[in-house]
Amino acid sequence: MNLILRTAIAKICIAVFYVRARTLLFNAKVIMQFSKLSVWIGRARAKRHIKPYREAVDDFQKRSNALLSELKNFNELPENRRQQVLATRSSLMEEAQSLKTIIAKLAPIYNPGATAIVYVANRAMSKVQRLEQRYKSLSRILSTVNSANFYWDVLLWLVGGSEAMLGDLNEEYLLRIANDGEPGARAWYCDQAISTARDYLWKKIERLAAVGALIDLIDRWFKK
Amino acid sequence: MGKRDHLGEFEVLVLLAILRLGADAYGMAVRRAIEERTGRKTSIGALYITLDRMEEKGFVTSEIGEATPERGGRAKRFFSINPAGRQALNKSLEEVSKMAVGLFPVSEAL
Numbered sequence: 001m002n003l004i005l006r007t008a009i010a011k012i013c014i015a016v017f018y019v020r021a022r023t024l025l026f027n028a029k030v031i032m033q034f035s036k037l038s039v040w041i042g043r044a045r046a047k048r049h050i051k052p053y054r055e056a057v058d059d060f061q062k063r064s065n066a067l068l069s070e071l072k073n074f075n076e077l078p079e080n081r082r083q084q085v086l087a088t089r090s091s092l093m094e095e096a097q098s099l100k101t102i103i104a105k106l107a108p109i110y111n112p113g114a115t116a117i118v119y120v121a122n123r124a125m126s127k128v129q130r131l132e133q134r135y136k137s138l139s140r141i142l143s144t145v146n147s148a149n150f151y152w153d154v155l156l157w158l159v160g161g162s163e164a165m166l167g168d169l170n171e172e173y174l175l176r177i178a179n180d181g182e183p184g185a186r187a188w189y190c191d192q193a194i195s196t197a198r199d200y201l202w203k204k205i206e207r208l209a210a211v212g213a214l215i216d217l218i219d220r221w222f223k224k
Numbered sequence: 225m226g227k228r229d230h231l232g233e234f235e236v237l238v239l240l241a242i243l244r245l246g247a248d249a250y251g252m253a254v255r256r257a258i259e260e261r262t263g264r265k266t267s268i269g270a271l272y273i274t275l276d277r278m279e280e281k282g283f284v285t286s287e288i289g290e291a292t293p294e295r296g297g298r299a300k301r302f303f304s305i306n307p308a309g310r311q312a313l314n315k316s317l318e319e320v321s322k323m324a325v326g327l328f329p330v331s332e333a334l
Contacts, residue, residue, distance in 0.1 A: 167298025168252035196269025
C-alpha cells in the first residue's frame with residue numbers, strides 16, 4: 001500500500017514536471033517566432049539607416065574614378081585644367097577623411113524589439129537551466145522512493161525547493177540521527193519541511209497578490 | 225542608496241552570519257550560526273528565500289561546491305558578500321548603533 005502510494009506520488013511529480021517542460025517549450029517557440037520578426041524589422045531599419053551613407057560613398061567612388069582617369073593624362077592637360085584637377089584631388093581627399101570618420105562613428109541601430117527579445121530569451125534560458133536542475137532534483141528524490149523523508153522531499157520539490165536546500169536538510173538530518181536519534185531527527189525534518197513549504201507558498205501568494213493588484217489597477221485605469 | 229537597498233532585520237543577521245563563516249558559508253551553516261548565536265529558530269526555506277532575494281539585489285553571490293555522499297549526492301551552495309552587501313550592512317548597523325547610543329541596555333526607567 002505504502003509503495004503504491006509512493007509510486008502514485010512519483011507519477012504525479014513526473015506529470016507536473018512534464019507540464020512545466022511543455023509550457024517552457026511552447027514559450028520557447030513563441031520567442032523564436034518573435035525573434036524572427038525582430039531580426040526582419042532590424043534588417044529593414046538598418047538598410048534604411050545606411051542608405052544615405054551608401055549613396056554618398058557611391059558618389060565619392062564615381063568622382064574618384066573620374067579624377068583617376070584625368071590624373072593618368074595629367075601632363076597632357078592644359079595648365080588651368082591641371083589646377084582644377086589638383087583642387088578636386090585635395091577636396092576629394094578631405095571628403096574621404098570625413099567619410100571615414102562618419103562611418104567609424106556610425107552607431108548601432110537601436111532596435112527595441114531586439115532588446116526585448118534578448119531580455120525574454122535570457123529569462124527563458126535561466127528558466128531552462130532551473131528546469132534542468134529541477135529534473136535532476138526530482139530524479140534524485142524518485143531514486144530514493146523508499147527513504148524515510150520521501151513525502152517531505154516531494155513536498156519541498158513541489159513548492160520549488162532547490163537541490164542545495166534538500167542537500168542541507170539531508171546533511172543536518174544525518175547529524176541529528178547521530179545526536180538525537182531517528183525519531184528526533186524525523187520530527188526536526190518534518191518541522192523544517194512544513195515551515196519551508198509554508199514560506200515558499202507564502203512567497204508565491206505574495207507574488208500572485210502583487211500581480212492581481214497590478215491587473216486591478218490597470219483595469220480601473222481603463223474603466224476611467 | 226535607494227529604498228530597495230535597505231536591509232531587513234533578518235537580512236542583517238544572514239549577512240553577519242556569512243561574514244562570520246567566511247569561506248564555509250553555505251545554507252545549513254548559516255542557519256546553524258544564526259540559531260546558535262541568537263537562539264532564533266529559522267526554517268531553511270526562509271533562509272534560502274532571503275539569500276535568493278539578496279542575490280537578486282546584488283548583495284551576495286553564490287557558487288556551487290562539490291557534491292558529497294552525506295548530502296545525498298547534492299552539492300553545497302556557498303555564499304559570499306559583495307561590496308554592495310558590505311556597504312548596505314555597514315549602513316544598517318550604523319543606523320541601529322546611532323539610534324541605540326545611551327539607551328542600551330534598555331532600562332525600565334525610560
